[in-house]
Amino acid sequence: MTAAGRPGADQGSPRTVLSRAFAILDTFAEGQPEQTHGSITRATGMSPATVHRQLAELVEWGAVERTRRGHYRIGLHLWRLGSLAPQGRELRDVALPYLQDLLEVTHEVVHLVVLDENMALYIEKLESRPDVAVVSRVGGRLPLHATGPGKVLLAYAPPAVLNEVLAGGLTRQASGTITDARELQRALAEIRRTGHCISRQEMTDGAASVAAPVTDAHRRVIAAISVVVPSSTPDLSPLVPPVRLAALGISRELRSRRHVAGEHLDD
């Protein structure tokens, strides 16, 4: 995704100094973690001199690091600041022991996912000798309608989010992706009724998952967790209790903390 597709940079070429710096940072993305002066100039539409000047300041502060080959990467300073985000910090810290237990029981892939700009953002991923290859990455985003945790987040999100997802089109990702709006709405209603979501080959052929919602102190859904197993698994229902138990455990611990992840949404 180029800078032009990101918020704050969608009214043509960025005009303020800060928005130009943000546009440069937004050229770094999942799938393109390295950039050059040339690729940044092309992606942002800014002049080479401006890109050069801004990059120098970004490097000095440590937002980006320059490699000897003239490539740029996101720097440790930005990683350290980013790690202070409540979803990547309190939520992740609370969830981690539960995710590790879930991993020890299932020996597959375990995910912690939050809603970010109508996408499913993967906050944590643990795997242990999995029999299944999945496309998720920590820091990466996947479509809400095509992933188990995404559908869980969608099921409890404000109606506007579903409307925007439907307006964006339910793009097919794998053989089992739900591409029909009615069918998706039925699936979301079923998630709200049962408190979990079973998916088969919706994001990746060969993979199936069980997902469940995580709630904050106000009982609002702020995250989802999932276990991914091979789609050859005939019966996924035995996975539902452990996944729901882990999600309920995380939710209970979030309620017992004063500063909870997601509190900023509504306190």
Added chain:
Amino acid sequence: MTAAGRPGADQGSPRTVLSRAFAILDTFAEGQPEQTHGSITRATGMSPATVHRQLAELVEWGAVERTRRGHYRIGLHLWRLGSLAPQGRELRDVALPYLQDLLEVTHEVVHLVVLDENMALYIEKLESRPDVAVVSRVGGRLPLHATGPGKVLLAYAPPAVLNEVLAGGLTRQASGTITDARELQRALAEIRRTGHCISRQEMTDGAASVAAPVTDAHRRVIAAISVVVPSSTPDLSPLVPPVRLAALGISRELRSRRHVAGEHLDD
């Protein structure tokens, strides 16, 4: 730590637009993940109007999020960008299965640590029913001289880093902290000789650790891992082989990858 203590903001009040934004972001730190308009104004020495204007742009882009109580936190957008840093991404992805195995064997606390501005920066921390309380946090930094992974990083760092650490003073953190320069140099020589580091109550009373170096494709030390156990453990030597095996496993896998973490340091 206030913005004045950070690079890029140490020549009095920040002068460029970008350095002002960086100074605001740097008020967010380990131990103070929430800020207010007032606390940012005080910490940066900038005018309330400037802080207000810059905060609005930072919020719009998603670098920070505003809570309903007028507090600010680091936002998901910055977390997502930060997760692209090679140390938090490739290194962490490669290391994670080895750290998980180490955790399954030891059932204590496992760390992945890199060097950041003469501090030990904790990239990953896994724990499993530990019998010991440690002060480390993912995204947090601890003094190099007082932690096992820190001493390992220091043992293989350029001499300038050791000189700066010594110039900064070897502050006592716990009953076993090495506060004598000669003694620290002997400990570092021992690490280089044996390839591992055993520490007792140097950062936290009640805790002991075994640490070992992780090397990149050029056989340079780019990280350290450690296992922390109760200091009541009489003999730590049985932990040395598993910790070294995990560190060697991570290093071997980094060598076999084309794009290795730390490659930007010297290629």
